[in-house]
Amino acid sequence: MANFQQQEISIKIESDCFVKPKYEIEAMKKPYHLGPADLIMLSIDPIQKGLLFSLDSTNIIGLDRTTFLSNFVEKLKHSLSIALVHFYPLAGRFSTQKYVNENACSIYVEPNKGPGARFIHATARKFTVSDVISPNDVTIVRSFFDLGEKCLNYDGLTKALLSIQVTELLDGVFIGFSLNHSVVDGTSFVHFVNMFSHIFRNHDDNVIHESKIAKIPRVPIFNYRPWLSHDADNEDVAVLKFPVLDLDKLMSREYNPGPLRERIFHFSHTSMSKLKAKANQECGTENVISSFQSLSSFVWRSITRVRNLAPDQQTSCFFAMGARGRLDPPISDDYFGSFLCKTQYDCKVEELLDNGIGWNATKLHELIKTQDGKSILEFYEEFAKAPLVLPRGLDPKPLGENGVIMGGSARFDMYGSEFGLGRALAIRMGYANKENGKITASAGCQGGGSVDLEICLRPRIMSALEADQEFMSFVS
Structure with missing residues (x-):
């Protein structure tokens, strides 16, 4: 097993870029407002979960490893651009609005703000699938999400709301997803990952170019606000305002959970x-x-x-x-x-x-x-x-x-x-x-x-x- 204390020098960045939606839709031009269960999460961390896969002759067919992974990463980026058309808020950044006369402010997603979702391709070939699959204290895994960089959900003002990191191992690959917890909960997190995988598996380049938006079996439904109406089809917009002009004052960045x-x-x-x-x-x-x-x-x-x-x-x-x-x-x-x-x-x-x-x-x-x-x-x-x-x-x-x-x-x-x-x-x-x-x-x-x-x-x-x-x- 590799020495986990050397994890920082064991991770090599191959590429670090941003992916925008392949097509623009009208909804991307409008603010996406957040609800109670979104906003209450601003001061905590994103959701981070990932999947570990082996790479062997059963899934690398007719290609050498380097060519396969190069093609795999490019297809992931292309599929992500399609997925972001459907899950358009994940391509944006937060913006704030101050209401000076009310001593209040609001925060919302601006879907067209920023360069898009972050996509990282990294290598950690000193590590094997068996290293990562060990149930005990595998600290290297933290570097498989956003390169181990820490942030709060509130940092979506400048940081990507969605980050995907593909990390090559000696005999496998790990795909780590970091999604802002003030935009999604676990259910929407898995919904996105499932549909991203569906697009990857079912839409090759030729099919994607035939249709402006590749179809998915579970289209996300936005802007449901049950605290305003009991009608499941309501799309009323309500701006929820915090009773401060500067949201920074509500954030705690000094939290230390202690030894774990x-x-x-x-x-x-x-x-x-x-x-x-x-x-x-x-x-x-x-x-x-x-x-x-x-x-x-x-x-x-x-x-x-x-x-x-x-x-x-x-x-x-x-x-x-x-x-x-x-x-x-x-x-x-x-x-x-x-x-x-x-x-x-x-x-x-x-x-x-x-x-x-x-x-x-x-x-x-x-x-x-x-x-x-x-x-x-x-x-x-x-x-x-x-x-x-x-x-x-x-x-x-x-x-x-x-x-x-x-x-x-x-x-x-x-x-x-x-x-x-x-x-x-x-x-x-x-x-x-x-x-x-x-x-x-x-x-x-x-x-x-x-x-x-x-x-x-x-x-x-x-x-x-x-x-x-x-x-x-x-x-x-």
Whole structure:
């Protein structure tokens, strides 16, 4: 395995450019306004997820490696230019508008501003697929997203809202996507990646030139504002204004999560089924508690146990969840933007540990049920009246120190994006939004209902979790 401390000199930039939409459409000339769940994310990091592929005789056919990769990168750029016609806000930059008389300002996407989406081609041939696929502390992966450069979503004023980095390995390739979390949530992130892959696989150069805009099976739907109207077809424009003239004052750039270890834990379909059966049996129900609620309960309880917290301390489980299916009426995953809701369950450590995962999973299940269309719209409406951003790093006792923060989803079909290379070997994430107690779920690399969890913890606690027999008995 390569020495990860030498990662900076191990990454070589082959090219670093920008890609604009292949064609201009009328919508690109208008401001794209952001909603509550977009704006609240301005002070945190982008979403960063990528796919690891092997390169061998099964997907490099009749070409030498150098020629294949050169063609692959150029076709990716061309396909991206087509994808940006459909997902046009991702080609732009943020702009702000000040309202001096109101002591307020707004921020929005200007689709035609800037040179386009960033596209990086890099090489890291000292590293192999097996290096990257290791579940433990693979810090080199952070350099596979925007070259490891850090930024806040707010920096979309000058930085690309979408960045794609293709990194060649000795025996594979990694495609890393960084998307501004104030423009997309996880659902729209995966929607874009899926459609980008579809264009790559289904539209060669000849077909693209025959039609002004290549068709895609899931066209994004823009400008839905449920906090203004319950009509799913509404396109009312509402400028949400922050009660300051300078948004910089609301941003926190000094946040330091402290020492962390991160590791991928794989839970097979069999383990997921056992946890679900155990939770439902303990609370006397049949298929009421979901597999993911059971897993969340189990992981939260396991981490709390190895932290050796005082029995009377409070511990919390925070969920960030998709809201599209919870709205009334529900909307499809093709609606573009951020439609998120959040909830949190608190209890004493002794309550969590003295009861089984069924008791805790029942509490989580009941809490998640309260996130319905009415409560979500109330949150959006309140935000519209008084916009705010997440006060990152300002809490002297962050939630993750005694609790866990659940994000991501095993339902996201990242593995459906193959880019002509076959099924990816793994999903990996960059530096973004890492903190103590953060747990990010992805579909398992084995498929079939398995789940991969990226868990971030203090080094001592991670070592204790890895040594915990009860926890590791469910890990593959």
